[in-house]
Amino acid sequence: MLYALLCYNDEDTVWAWDKAQEDEVMGRLAVVRGKLERKGKLGPSLRLLPTTAATTLRKSDPPLIIDGPFAETKEQLLGFYIVDVANLDEAVAVARELGEANPGGSYEIRPLALYNAGADLRVPA
Amino acid sequence: MSADLAWISAAITAARPQAVGALLRYFRDLDTAEEAFQDACLRALKNWPANGPPRDPAAWLIMVGRNAALDGVRKRSRNTELPSEEVLSDLGDQEERAAERIDAGDYRDDVLRLLFICCHPDLPATQQIALALRIVSGLSVKQIARAFLVSEAAMEQRITRAKREVAGGEVAFETPGAVQRSERLAAVAAMLYLVFNEGYSAGDNPERAQLCDEAIRLTRLLLRLFQTEPEIMGLLALMLIQHARTPARFDAEGQVVLLDDQDRGLWDRKRINEGLALIDKAMRHRRPGAYQVQAAIAALHARAAAPADTDWPQIDALYASLERLTPSPVVTLNRAVAVSKVRGPEAALEMIAPLEDRLAGYFHFHGLKGALNLELGRHAEARAAFDRAIALANTAAEAAHIRQHLDRLMADHPAPATGAR
Numbered sequence: 001m002l003y004a005l006l007c008y009n010d011e012d013t014v015w016a017w018d019k020a021q022e023d024e025v026m027g028r029l030a031v032v033r034g035k036l037e038r039k040g041k042l043g044p045s046l047r048l049l050p051t052t053a054a055t056t057l058r059k060s061d062p063p064l065i066i067d068g069p070f071a072e073t074k075e076q077l078l079g080f081y082i083v084d085v086a087n088l089d090e091a092v093a094v095a096r097e098l099g100e101a102n103p104g105g106s107y108e109i110r111p112l113a114l115y116n117a118g119a120d121l122r123v124p125a
Numbered sequence: 126m127s128a129d130l131a132w133i134s135a136a137i138t139a140a141r142p143q144a145v146g147a148l149l150r151y152f153r154d155l156d157t158a159e160e161a162f163q164d165a166c167l168r169a170l171k172n173w174p175a176n177g178p179p180r181d182p183a184a185w186l187i188m189v190g191r192n193a194a195l196d197g198v199r200k201r202s203r204n205t206e207l208p209s210e211e212v213l214s215d216l217g218d219q220e221e222r223a224a225e226r227i228d229a230g231d232y233r234d235d236v237l238r239l240l241f242i243c244c245h246p247d248l249p250a251t252q253q254i255a256l257a258l259r260i261v262s263g264l265s266v267k268q269i270a271r272a273f274l275v276s277e278a279a280m281e282q283r284i285t286r287a288k289r290e291v292a293g294g295e296v297a298f299e300t301p302g303a304v305q306r307s308e309r310l311a312a313v314a315a316m317l318y319l320v321f322n323e324g325y326s327a328g329d330n331p332e333r334a335q336l337c338d339e340a341i342r343l344t345r346l347l348l349r350l351f352q353t354e355p356e357i358m359g360l361l362a363l364m365l366i367q368h369a370r371t372p373a374r375f376d377a378e379g380q381v382v383l384l385d386d387q388d389r390g391l392w393d394r395k396r397i398n399e400g401l402a403l404i405d406k407a408m409r410h411r412r413p414g415a416y417q418v419q420a421a422i423a424a425l426h427a428r429a430a431a432p433a434d435t436d437w438p439q440i441d442a443l444y445a446s447l448e449r450l451t452p453s454p455v456v457t458l459n460r461a462v463a464v465s466k467v468r469g470p471e472a473a474l475e476m477i478a479p480l481e482d483r484l485a486g487y488f489h490f491h492g493l494k495g496a497l498n499l500e501l502g503r504h505a506e507a508r509a510a511f512d513r514a515i516a517l518a519n520t521a522a523e524a525a526h527i528r529q530h531l532d533r534l535m536a537d538h539p540a541p542a543t544g545a546r
Contacts, residue, residue, distance in 0.1 A: 010139060012349075016338070016342050018338070049402060052361065052403070053403055065409075067352040
């Protein structure tokens with residue numbers, strides 16, 4: 001079975017960490033990740049840039065682009081895509097295309113701070 | 126226990142602008158607001174380790190601070206019974222939510238107002254910065270004094286004077302209209318950039334370099350509250366990309382390393398990526414401004430893997446639009462650097478010649494003039510300009526950097542025997 005672990009915390013606090021704090025936490029996480037990686041249990045792991053860097057595409061008709069993160073509380077996180085694009089315009093274009101294929105809801109478009117591909121995991125057949 | 130304290134102090138720091146801002150709106154007096162917040166923090170220190178963190182620390186601190194200050198008033202007027210400490214510290218979720226409802230709509234203007242009162246036009250830049258660090262960031266007078274290399278007593282006095290100035294001024298407490306809000310945002314953005322530059326100009330002093338992080342933190346907060354402002358996106362991007370270079374800006378001896386000579390592998394890619402993402406976002410608004418243009422210039426440097434890859438024609442064009450947006454001799458001087466790369470040192474010298482009068486006392490003017498003359502093999506002119514630059518240097522690192530040029534020049538082309546040096 002594959003599980004996603006979604007990380008939540010107060011970004012104001014986390015992004016205000018100084019280098020020493022940052023290195024300490026990242027060091028501790030690297031130990032845990034390393035253990036999982038050696039067992040081939042870790043897929044992609046990533047860190048998002050702050051919500052201030054986010055743009056949201058509301059999949060209404062016509063789609064609406066909003067500065068900032070997804071802020072509704074009546075909809076739930078259903079999944080996500082990682083795309084490699086040249087800039088925000090291209091990311092928005094991808095979101096629009098996906099939105100046409102699957103209307104309703106929103107895509108929050110958020111740049112990544114870190115990305116580790118991890119093991120090539122498969123959902124058990 | 127110490128882990129508790131670290132968490133609490135981080136939460137209090139993060140909540141401070143919003144909490145003090147709301148308390149200021151409530152009490153309409155800065156000292157009362159600060160005291161109320163102080164009281165709330167003391168209660169948080171007692172209460173949070175035992176009861177765990179509240180869901181919304183800012184709302185908790187506002188509610189408790191407000192009650193504490195009102196108690197003070199009641200106590201002074203010898204009125205009826207006081208609510209017990211337990212009642213105050215045991216704020217249930219319900220009360221918290223109520224506090225949030227009261228304030229949520231005003232939060233962003235509260236924070237903006239708190240930052241805006243530090244921009245009082247009668248306060249010199251250094252006092253605006255000191256005041257913001259004291260009341261918005263909550264740094265201690267001792268910390269601020271250390272950053273400014275003055276005694277604690279002197280800084281205490283400066284901040285007290287600045288507060289008096291602010292208290293005497295008119296502060297509008299009603300919700301600002303659109304025009305007033307954008308005026309406030311512009312003033313606050315300028316003040317935050319001052320805080321950043323205070324830190325950036327002193328990169329060899331870690332105490333002051335921390336001001337860069339603080340300016341970034343406050344600007345990020347401002348952008349979270351005003352998410353559709355392209356200039357605030359631009360300002361945050363500018364700060365992030367400039368600060369990303371900090372690890373490469375000074376060598377082991379604390380000497381300035383110029384952009385061309387910096388080890389680009391030391392640049393902080395995470396900050397750069399965040400900056401680039403923010404510029405992308407800002408540009409979609411098609412409302413250019415000075416911070417966005419400056420951020421775009423910084424981004425072009427950040428995108429070049431090596432100095433030779435720098436897109437100088439584009440930088441020249443961006444400086445040209447910056448000259449239109451905010452005409453100033455310093456902007457033209459910066460443009461001249463790009464011009465020297467695109468059209469040669471001769472053209473750049475021509476461009477800065479008319480600035481001589483206005484920039485006669487400006488270190489960078491003479492530094493650039495010397496470097497351009499040096500490139501053209503005009504050694505006497507180069508030497509004279511470098512001498513002038515050294516005399517005007519603001520920091521030891523600046524002076525040492527020019528002296529390197531001068532020493533090399535002297536070794537290769539000794540001054541004529543009659544030449545005065």
